[in-house]
Amino acid sequence: MLRIVGLGIMALSASILPACGGSGPAASCGKVQPCGGNVVGDWNLVATCETTAAINAGLANELMGTVCPTVTASNVSMSISGSLMFNADSTYSLSQQVGVAFDANIPASCSAALSCAMAEANLQAAIAAGDVISGSCAGTPCVCHEVLATTEAEAGTYATAGNALTLTSTAGPVSSVDYCIQGSTAHLMSVSMAMNMGTMGQFVINTDLVGQKQ
Secondary structure (H helix, E strand, C coil), rough: CCCCCCCCCCCCCEEEEEECCCCCCHCCCCCCCCCCCCCCEEEEEEEEEEEEEHHHHHHHHHHHHHCCCCCEEEEEEEEEEEEEEEEECEEEEEEEEEEEEEEEEECHCCCCCCCCHHHHHHHHHHHCCCCEEEEEEECCCEEEEEEEEEEEEEEEEEEEEEEEEEEEECCCEEEEEEEEEEEEEEEEEEEEEEECCCCCCCEEEEEEEEEECC
C-alpha cells in the first residue's frame, strides 16, 4: 500500500522534519493544509517529511514495543524518489524509493529490559534479515544509529471525496490520506486535529509526501 513516509515506514515538538531543504516544492513539505483538487497527472516524488511526535510513536511501537516505550529518535534525515501517476480513468501507479537515517535514543530507564548489547544484537539481526541496511549501538545511555531503505511499486484504483484520497491496490490493501493540489505541487498527508485550535479547521500535518507535476 502507499506509505506516505516513515522509518521503513515507521517512523517532543510537533515541528516537521524535512526530507531536504532548499526552495520550491520540497520547502513546502508539512506546511500545507488539506485542500483537495484534481490529482490527475504524473507526479515526481520530490520530498517527504514527518513530525518527530509521529516518528517517536512509530519507533516505540514498531522497534521497541513495550520493552522501551520511551525510546526517541533524533538526527533524522529522509529522502525519496520515484513517481506517482493518477490517470483520468481512476487508476494509479506508484514507484518509490525511500531512505531514512536516524538515531534511536534508549534512555537509561530501559537498560534493565533492553541493554545496549541486546539492542546491538537485535539490530545486527535486522541487518542480516535485510530489514535494515546498516547500523550500530553504543554509549551510555545507548544510541543506535540506523539506516533503512524501502522500494515499492504498486498499481490500483483511486477515488477522491473532498480532501480525502483513497487508494485501493490490486494486491488488496486500501489506504486513505488527505491531500492538496496547489498548481504543479501535490501534497499527500496524514493529519490530526491541532490541540490548540486557534483557527477552526486547522490540522497538524503528521506526515507529508510531496510531488511535482511532470
